[in-house]
Amino acid sequence: MTSNIDEFKRLADAEEYFLFFNLPYDQKFVNVNRLHILKKFSQYIREIDHNSPNLSEEERLHEYSLALQKAYEVFLESTPQEQKLFKVFNEKPKNVVRLTEINSD
Helix, strand or coil: CHHHHHHHHCCCCCHHHHHHCCCCCCCHHHHHHHHHHHHHHHHHHHHHHHHCCCCCHHHHHHHHHHHHHHHHHHHHHHHHHHCCCCCCHHHHCCCCCCCCCCCCC
């Protein structure tokens, strides 16, 4: 049986996406980076949908599969702090002076 968009839309967990696309993954890595991977994946999906609205269902699912693999690999090579996907990583802490902000006169 061939996978389709309706099945894809019913997926919720990171592991379900990897299984759906038959992509290998490290469970321990996914456990630590789950939200970041899914957030990056959703950004890639929006880009695909926006930039390529006329893809066939098969082409769209193929692009989504590549996007999930890419999202996973981003966090193999980078950290959530470097990617700054969530608001908490973009906010400057209050009542904190960083060493880089101190000048010597």
